[in-house]
Amino acid sequence: MNSFFERRFVILGIFIFIALVLLSRLFYIQVIDKSYFLSASNNVLRKKIIYPARGVILDRHGKILVQNEPVYDLMVIPNEVEAFDTLEFCRLIGLDKAGFDKRFLKAKNYSPYRASIFEKQISAITFASFQESLQEFKGFYVQNRSVRRYPDSLAGHFLGYIGEVNDAEIEKSGGFYRPSDYIGKTGVEKAYEELLRGQRGVENLMVDAFNRPKGHFADGKYDTLAVAGESLVSSLDxxxxxxxxxxxxxxxxxxxxxxxxxxxxxxxxxxxxxDPNLLVGRQRGKNMSGLFKNPYTPLxxxxxxxxxxxxxxxxxxxxxxxxxxxxxxxxxxxxxxxxxxxxxxxxxxxxxxxxxxxxxxxxxxxxxxxxxxxxxxxxxxxxxxxxxxxxxxxxxxxxxxxxxxxxxxxxxxxxxxxxxxxxxxxxxxxxxxxxxxxxxxxxxxxxxxxxxxxxxxxxxxxxxxxxxxxxxxxxxxxxxxxxxxxxxxxxxxxxxxxxxxxxxxxxxxxxxxxxxxxxxxxxxxxxxxxxxxxxxxxxxxxxxxxxxxxxxxxxxxxxxxxxxxxxxxxxxxxxxxxxxxxxxxxxxxxxxxxxxxxxxxxxxPMLPGMKPQDKRTKLLDSLKVLKKDSIKNKEKIISLKKAIYLTYAKKDTARKAGIAKPLAGNDSLKNKTPARPLAKPLKPAADGGRSRKDTSKVKPKVTTGRPIQGK
Amino acid sequence: MKDQRSLLFNVDWVIILIYLALCIIGWFNIHAAVYDPANPSIWDMDTNYGKQFVFLLGAVILGSLILLMDSKFFNSIAPIFYGFTLLLLILVLIVGRNVGGNQAWIPIGSFRLQPSEFAKFSTCLLLAKYLGTNNLKLNDSKTLIISSIILLIPMGLIMLQPDTGSALTFTSIVFVLYREGLSGYFLVIGVLFIALFVLSLMFNKFLVIAALLIIGALAIYFNKRNRNLITVIASGVIISIAFIFCVDFAYKNVLQSHQRNRIDVILGKIDDPRGQGYNLNQSKIAIGSGGLWGKGYLQGTQTKYDFVPEQSTDFIFCTVGEEWGFIGSLVVIGLYLTLLIRIVNVAERQRASFSRIYGYGVASILFFHFFINIGMTIGLVPVIGIPLPFLSYGGSSLWSFTILLFILLRLDSNRMGFI
Known part of the structure; x- marks a missing residue:
């Protein structure tokens, strides 16, 4: 037998010691430290909100007034983004480099780890070409939602429009809405918001290390289905x-x-x-301000x-x-x-x-x-x-x-x-x-x-x-x-x-x-x-x-x-x-x-600063009439808008004083406001009234106590 | 016929059962690691688990063949094996295929041979033959030097690939040398050097040197009567300081950047869970999220969805930890420990020195793999790319470990005879 026989115990001791070291370390990270559960969930779980289709609105005979059209929001998680071909990316979604940088910075500032919207409402056509390359752009993914579409471009005022919720609306809803959700802002869309919006669904998706979806967590046990909004039959013909x-x-x-x-x-x-379609999609903001600036107040x-x-x-x-x-x-x-x-x-x-x-x-x-x-x-x-x-x-x-x-x-x-x-x-x-x-x-x-x-x-x-x-x-x-x-x-x-x-x-x-x-x-x-x-x-x-x-x-x-x-x-x-x-x-x-x-x-009607040729005739497009001049004559138009506003809002105040006061700072109105009700002799009957007496007319405007011949 | 029966009777069935248990656990975990719900068959030959099944069959056949061989064969063939392995190690440097930065594989048809895996047992065999045949004890320097040469040649060739992980495996042979008479101081000195290595990387090297000088001065002061001890302490301090500079130099100039990073991650000098520390972080998340009982077979999300890299080879233990939890880890570690203890016992019951020394070699190599591999998945040691014996996917490693173990079984079954 060997003289170093007892050394086996040293060696076995080392083996056992190391095994115990490994086991205690495992016990610590597996049983004591719970933070790894969370990390694992963060790794694989992606909560995806399923937006329900908003309810369609029909006319009294069942013809569609407004329906939904799919669009895609491009989302980004900045930290997951890896080097990619920015130029190609910009080309695919139609952005320039500066716009890209701006959006990316914004997303990064919002949160490097959480998804935020990179580009809103990409059309189905753009999305189709973009989708093929989506794998190359890590950290980007799309979320589909739908926008309103008005097949006959009718009844904009009646139907109203939807827009992103503002902070006040979020607060009022008690947290139901979340930033970048859509809500009815006017018309039927607002009045019947709670019926039209439907119920959001949630999908708990699992993704792999490359952010590819790998099915539902717990076989969809915690998922909820989106419930489409109610369809409304309007009385409109x-x-x-x-x-x-x-x-x-x-x-x-x-x-x-x-x-x-x-x-x-x-x-x-x-x-x-x-056209209610103007207030949908990526051009909405531009169109909205165009409508807002229009002197004929189409809104x-x-x-x-x-x-x-x-x-x-x-x-x-x-x-x-x-x-x-x-x-x-x-x-x-x-x-x-x-x-x-x-x-x-x-x-x-x-x-x-x-x-x-x-x-x-x-x-x-x-x-x-x-x-x-x-x-x-x-x-x-x-x-x-x-x-x-x-x-x-x-x-x-x-x-x-x-x-x-x-x-x-x-x-x-x-x-x-x-x-x-x-x-x-x-x-x-x-x-x-x-x-x-x-x-x-x-x-x-x-x-x-x-x-x-x-x-x-x-x-x-x-x-x-x-x-x-x-x-x-x-x-x-x-x-x-x-x-x-x-x-x-x-x-x-x-x-x-x-x-x-x-x-x-x-x-x-x-x-x-x-x-x-x-x-x-x-x-x-x-x-x-x-x-x-x-x-x-x-x-x-x-x-x-x-x-x-x-x-x-x-x-x-x-x-x-x-x-x-x-x-x-x-x-x-x-x-x-x-x-x-x-x-x-x-x-x-x-x-x-x-x-x-x-x-x-x-x-x-002619408005101040307008030339006759500005009153162009266009099908359903009268709102574009003054587009060019609306910038040139911005001041005049603003004063006009103000005048209209004041006429409505301040009428009572004006009357209180017994006279309709000339509205300060508004030349066009100053001269036109009657000095005193009933102070003028009765006006002769409208003389066939076709000839325009002056060009600085004001829209729906009521004269105070001015007895005029009706017919 | 009599021989056959005695073979079945004499072979150590405990080791064989543990071996089979580990292999089957490995196979199931490889299945779980690369599981694809769209393609759930465990028999698909295009996948890792399908191939591993073939490797398993091959390993069983290989083991059986070894058990049928004459036990004297291994003693006599040892130098030839060793020489052949060295040839392969040189050949791989010339014709080898470079995979992941290591020129470690020789392509043979669709199969890739990894000579460094076979170097492990051929080195063990030659060392056993050298020490065992002459019944040498490692208390003289000549024996120590020759033994070291036997170890260092394959180690050096593997370093050239460069496959640091496999090369480091040979350091585990220090247990064999210790058992065969190497002074216990070497173990102590080895541990001290590791501690010094860690300290000098964690802190400013001059700080460590200053601390060493103070400790040395104090030690000399309290032992001023004992001249010999003073010499030893003084030379120890000098060697330590030299070692620190060597470490510093090696760290900065010899190590590759990824190795430096791995060391920095484990020492906590880099906190970058999405970059350098990604592998380790994901590995810890996988194991840590397993909890006490685990998520269940095929329910692991970390490994199944590719968050853990090399999940069926070097990081196979993540799947064990995630899907079987602490209990599963305990079982696997228990099996390894039982195997190691059993091997040491088997080695000690040999009458022939050759068999005993070889047995310790097997235990040392398995222990090293076991410790380093599991240790790296839970952040105890730097990431070193070596497989977990019997569990990791891969034909070369499974077969080389099988050969390693079954040669011992064959030698053991003949323990009553003399070689």
Whole structure:
């Protein structure tokens, strides 16, 4: 045997010692130190958010108004990026080097370890060519989502648009939204956001060392599916919406059509409009600021946000109130000598109607007749008690849905204005006003202001003989035929149905043989009322009506700003829309008017600094009219925008002082603002009004208490 | 017939069972490491685990053949084996294929032969023959020098490839030399040098030298009566200082940058889990995330999804750690330790010195691989690319370890006879 036999124990001791060292180290990192679990998860787990398809919106016949189109967001995790061919990369997604560097730096500053969006909304075509090379660009990957697409480029104001959430919206949602999520900003998109957005899904993906997806974690046990948003069936009729938008192109104004029996909105045109596709995709910001800068304010939702005096279209309501109060009978007559003397001023009627009854008064739009009616309404308890009579009248007008929001299912609806007695106290001094002072209300001028939606709703009331349903845009949600309960409530206006017939008779006469005879639709009993609204600059052309007389299917209000007589523009446009809706075609009119002429007419008002050739006619593109000059005349346009804003916002303030103050810092308005209401002699009747008196006209602008002849 | 029965009776079945257990654990873990859910068959011959199965069959046949050989054959063939291996090691420098910076493989058809793997057992055999035949003890310098030469020639040739990991394997033979009479001081000095090596790299070398001088001065002061000791201490300090400068020089000029980095990572001088420290960091994450019980067979994400490099060869232990947890690691380490203890016991029961010395050689080489390989996956030693015996994927390493072990088994089965 060997003399060094005992050395085996030293060697075995070393073996055992080392094995114990290894085991204790393993025990430490495997059992005691838990941080490695997290590191391992960070290595392999990638949380991928699955964006649900936003709900589509259909028209009342199931035609698509807005749908989704896939796009791809390019994401980057800066720390995972390895050297690659930057030039090729830039070429593939259409970037320059500077843009690349900027984005990369931004992503790196956000977080080197977490994914952030490198480039938003790459189209499917770009993505296809990029995808082939994606393997070469480590650290980059794509996340698909969808954008809105409007196949017919219609109804932008109605549908609204979506945009990235801002901080306030994130906070309001209680963390539901995360930065760079999309949310409805206006229109139906906003009003029905919670139904349209659907539910996000999460995929817990595993990736390998090269960031290639390797399937779902725990076989998808912790994954959630994305639930697509509800599809909404809107009440809109795509045929008349399209026709309406074509008729209104190169004009400023609105068309609102409502189904009287339900309150469903059939057409909702705000002009100038815009192609809703402009507010989608990578050019959105640029387009948005273009729209914002446009002096014709295409982003204003005129049907619910623009105020107009109703003008003569108010006369049927006047008559209904007087009939209900028993102050006139259908056969009550007044004598029209061609005008009405109200105190020390003269409201001119355009024609000498002689002895006039209600039907004839409506048919001929006799100013004199309605001034008498209004006088009777105000002075029923004697001139001293005008306040009570006025408030009664005001209550009636309120019950027609004016002066309050109708609560349509769209955000940012405006209330309109039915003046209060205090307002006149402020203007004229307490108890220092009489029926003659406010006589312009009789013919829908003065302080009375309504939105086109309210105008159309008033026609629903007349068509229904005394009630209305809240106008609304969405018929049903998803496959369920849900109508919100608040849209099924019948609102009575407090006028007996028997009083409507003589008024409706007059309205039918308007079309049959009255002011709007040129707009008569063959085989349709169309009832309506024209309005020519005096305003600063050229008159607004207004028409309200409904058809057919029995069992009305459509009530409509059309406003064309600065266009002239109600009969010349608004009435024909309304008749085309009504005819299209009822008969699905437009026949040649006995009067010879032609729909094409109305589509191609350019009635855009001249704005300060504009040359005539700037009013270019383009299909559905009136918003681009001033693009070049909008930069050159930036200052003027800004001042104009300011003027419009101030006109709306500061009107009350101005009135408080009893005068409409010249707005500081705005030359174009300074000279035009009347110094004092009622201080001027009555203006002669609009002289056919085609000739432009000045070029510095201001858009929907209401003159204060300026009695003007309506028609 | 009588011979055959006695062979089956005399062969050490404990070692064989452990060997088979380790091989099968290795095979399953290779399967898990390169597992592809799209292609789950374990028999696919295009994959590592498919090939490893073939290597396993080959190894079993190879082992059986060795057991059938005459035990005297290994003694007499040792110098020829050694010479042949040296030839191969020279040949690989000329015609070898360069894989991953090492010119270590000789291509033979589709198969690649790694001569350094075979150098391990041929060196052991020659050393055993040299020391055993003459019943030499390593207490004289001539024997020590000749033994060192036997070790250093293949080591030097392997260094030229340069395959530092395999070359370092030969340092484990120090256990054999110790068992055969090498002074215990060499072990102590070896450990001291390793400590000095680590210290001089971790701290400023002048700081370490200053500390050495102070310790030396104090030691001399307290032993001023003992002149011999003073000489020893003084020369020790001088040699240490020289060693520190050598280390410094070697670290800066001899080591390749990746080796420097590996050392720096393990010493904590580099904290770069995404760059230099990537391998080690991912390896630790894999093992650490296994927890106590592991994630389960084929459930490891770290290894399956390629986060761990060389996961079926050098880093195969990561799969064990991740999928079988601490319990699995304990079993594997337990098997190795049992194997090592058993080999030492087997070696000690030999009547022939040749067999005993060879047995210790086997134990030393397996121990070195076992310690360095597992140690590097958990960050105890620098990353050195050597396989884990019987577990790592690869024909050359499996077969060379099989040959190494089965020669011992064959020698052991004949332990009652004389060689």
């Amino acid at each position: 795509i045929r008349i919406q399209q026709l309406g938008e074509k008729l209104m192109q190169n004009k400023v104004g609105s068309i609102v059509a409502i189904e009287p029996a339900t309150g469903e909105i059939l057409a909702f045109v705000s002009s100038p409009g815009y 204003l939702i005129r049907p619910i946000q623009a105020y107009y005096p109703p003008g003569s279209s108010f006369k049927p309501m006047d008559a209904l109130v007087a009939l209900q109060e028993g102050l006139i009978q259908p056969n009550t007559t007044f004598h029209c000598p061609g005008g009405y003397r109200a105190g020390n001023h003269w409201v001119r009627c355009e024609h000498v109607d002689g002895t006039t009854d209600l039907t004839k008064a409506i048919k001929m739009s006799c100013n004199t007749y309605f001034c008498y009616v209004f006088d009777k309404l105000m002075n029923r308890n004697g001139p001293k008690n005008i306040r009570y009579a006025f408030n009664d009248w005001r209550k009636h007008i309120n019950s027609f849905g004016w002066g309050e929001r109708l609560n349509i299912d769209l955000p940012n609806e405006k209330r309109g204005l039915v003046p209060e007695d205090e307002r006149y106290d402020r203007i004229f001094g307490k108890n220092r006003w009489r029926s003659s002072t406010i006589i312009s209300l009789a013919i829908g001028q003065g302080e009375l202001l309504a939105t086109p939606l309210q105008l159309a709703n008033a026609e629903c009331i007349i068509a229904n003989r005394g009630y209305y349903y809240t106008p609304h845009l969405i018929k049903s949600i998803g496959n369920r035929n849900i109508v919100k309960p608040e849209f099924q409530v019948k609102h009575q206006v407090g006028v007996d149905s028997r009083y409507f017939e003589p008024v409706i008779e007059g309205m039918q006469q308007v079309i049959e043989s009255g002011t709007a005879v040129a707009s008569r639709i063959p085989d349709v009993t169309f009832c309506g009322k024209t309005g020519t609204v005096q305003t600063r600059g050229k008159n607004h052309s207004v028409f309200v009506g409904f058809a057919p007389r029995e069992n009305p299917k459509i009530a409509i209000a059309v406003v064309v700003e600065n266009a002239g007589y109600g009969a010349s523009w608004a009435a024909p446009i309304a008749s085309f829309v009504v005819e299209k809706y009822l008969k699905d075609s437009i026949t040649r009119r006995p009067s010879g008017i032609d729909v094409k002429r109305y589509m191609s007419a350019n009635l855009l």
